[in-house]
Amino acid sequence: MAYLQVNYLSQALMRTVTVNVLLPADKQTFPGMPESEGAPYKTLYLLHGIFGDYTDWIHGTNIQRWADEKNLAVVMPSGENMFYLDQEKSHALYGEFIGKELVEMTRKMFPLSHKREDTFIAGLSMGGYGALRNGLKYHETFGYIGALSAALIVDDLETRTDDSPFFIETRSYAESVFGDLSKVKESDKNPEWTARRLKEKGAEIPRIYMACGAEDGLLPTNRKFYNVLKEAGIDAELTVAPGNHEWDFWNRYIKEFLDWLPLGEGTAGMSSGNVGI
Secondary structure (H helix, E strand, O other): OEEEEEEEEEOOOOEEEEEEEEEHHHOEOOOOOOOOOOOOEOEEEEEOOOOOOOOHHHHHOOHHHHHHHHOOEEEEOOOOOOOOOEEHHHOEEHHHHHHHHHHHHHHHHOOEOOOHHHEEEEEEOHHHHHHHHHHHHOOOOOOEEEEEOOOOOHHHHHHOOOOOOOHHHOHHHHHHHHOOHHHOOOOOOOHHHHHHHHHHHOOOOOEEEEEEEOOOOOHHHHHHHHHHHHHOOOOEEEEEEOOOOOHHHHHHHHHHHHHHOOOOOOOOOEOOOOOOO
16 A cells, blocks of 8 residues: 655645645555556545544554555645634645545546445544534545534534633634634535535435444534435434544444445455455
8 A cells, every 4th residue: 555645835825835645546456366456546535523633543453454455546735724624714625635636646646436325424423523513525536425423513503702711712713714603504614504405406416434432532423414304205324332532433433334334344464564365
């Protein structure tokens, strides 16, 4: 599995960005075994949580090994602490960057499939919200969405104050990210609103996989969103299992998400350390 760091000038963000990419282009199969199918590769755009960056998934999980087993390309960008939303005033268009530009740019750079059914988006916590928001908004691009412990915090934004000592819980922070808090629920910043509108229009909606720990404080909002999807007749599933808002949980369930995706069995091959020989 090739592990690459890419730097390019982003038009959506108007600055140079750094992205990590896993690409199974160097996969070597065992003698006498079938060759890997090779390019074009199915691709997962994988989003980190609050305080994280493009290195988080590599450091916190076994995504490199599992993607190698599945012959899956993985693209991991940074979203700062901006919930992968467009900040028009500062031209920091994180939603457009994730949902449109990054897909187009990486398809230019690497032999990735251009098919909707081969293009996936997922994330944890803030990134789980970002995957749902942008996966639904750019539903013509993404065929499948994965949301682990998604930070679905839209319902509580209007009641926030600046009394909390933790800045990400303050009203000022929420306004800096989401804008006018009175307008968020009836906008594409609310995945519930977007899902309902897509269903009303008869649009093709990505299949959705959700997982959240039984001890995670975000479980109630994840259950609520899942129930909205099911009531609307949208193809979704929610797994609730022991665990909190933690890497051990995300490490387990990114593997479950990959197994859920239409990736097939993959091809066995040689990897660092001669594993399997």
